[in-house]
Amino acid sequence: MNHKERINAFHSLGIHFSILIDEGGIELSHLLSEAKIENPWFTEKNVLSAMQNIVSWLDRTILTEWVSSYHIKDQLKPRNIGVIMAGNIPLVGFHDLLSILITGHRAIIKFSHKDKVLMNYTIKRLVNIEPRFEDFIIASDKPMKGVDAMIATGSNNSFRYFDRYFGELPHIFRNNRNGVAVLTNTEAQGELDALAHDIFLYFGLGCRNVSKLYVIESLNAEALVNAFAEYKEIINHNKYGNNYEYQRAVLQLAQTPYVDLNNVLLKEDRSFSSPVGVLHYEIVENLAEAKTKIEANRNQIQVTIGKDFVPFGLSQFPKVSDYADEVDVISFLSQL
Structure with a gap:
């Protein structure tokens, strides 16, 4: 052929x-x-x-x-x-x-x-x-x-x-790699609604799913509750719901602070990989600090979502030319 x-x-x-x-x-x-x-x-x-x-x-x-x-x-x-x-x-x-x-x-x-x-x-x-x-x-x-x-x-x-x-x-x-998103607290409601797809599509199991947020200055949990409402029924899925309940119990027993958004648990944590039902976040002072941290951890990050990055809602819709881990598969194969 x-x-x-x-x-x-x-x-x-x-x-x-x-x-x-x-x-x-x-x-x-x-x-x-x-x-x-x-x-x-x-x-x-x-x-x-x-x-x-x-x-x-x-x-x-x-x-x-x-x-x-x-x-x-x-x-x-x-x-x-x-x-x-x-x-x-x-x-x-x-x-x-x-x-x-x-x-x-x-x-x-x-x-x-x-x-x-x-x-x-x-x-x-x-x-x-x-x-x-x-x-x-x-x-x-x-x-x-x-x-x-x-x-x-x-x-x-x-x-x-x-x-x-x-x-x-x-x-x-x-x-293992994960997706991250950067929130500046200037996002429109539609952008936060789109972020929900980046987090919840495929139950967060994909390497391009957002598992961590970099949040500039302060976390607006109420805005996220409203944005994530489209996925409020996700906890009715048996496997996701069980993970969500289990992780909440673990956090409570350890007396670890968290924010319950009704379908995902927000936990302040510097690590990128979060358990099913949990979304990590880290407070940064400004966009420059977020970009510095992202660059320093490129080998753990599959995709970055945000206003200066891949648009909200598109983490799980890569183009055919978007290669996992940024390794060009066609170039590799064509040189064998």
Whole structure:
């Protein structure tokens, strides 16, 4: 396959997803049901949100412009690229699959046990559209052998495993990162409403979800209560609600100060990773101090939201050219 044929296949997959979302029906209902059975965090809203963002990537013009800035040979020798996928949010491994295939390489995949249903469905539809992809996608739970390079995503503990077993290969290894937001106390209500999506979409489980706020001078908790009201029902989700109640009990027993916003607990804390149901915040004197702290901790931060940063509400809607950990996957693959 050449570039154009690969791009056309993914464009057709985007059309399929778009029609599936718009028309619904038995196929979508069954897919959503199976995904939720496999992973209770994968609610209908969250799965559809992930699929809709992928659709935005798979426009023919967007894909063409994306890959045209790289020097990718049509007739390159396909390399076997091992890819260990995460499963914290729906279809989180799709971008790696897209990147590997669109550059002409072969994907040797180890799925997360939390996201097999959606990934298998996506691959099946892609192969139906372009049968030649069948020889370029191998999924297995067995130990990876015969790979030429690795892309692996996991926890900080997993990172050590990746390095031990695959560190000698060309690789991209990813570990824990989080999103942060900067509040200046000059935000419009609409901006704070949008911030709620950055925090609560996917129950805060994504590496691009905002888990910490840098707040200039003082915290306006009342404004956040109003802004987060759209997600007031989130505590009715069994797993989120249990985490929220548990974390509140832990804070109370430890006599740790917190602010209960009715669907998330605000805790003053300098760390970036917060438990499910908890949102950390840190008071800073001014925007310059916030920027200094963010720059000093770039290796822990996936995305920064705010007036001088990525706009509110867009943390979980990256472009196809927005790479996790700021590591250019296409550049990496095109140089193998």
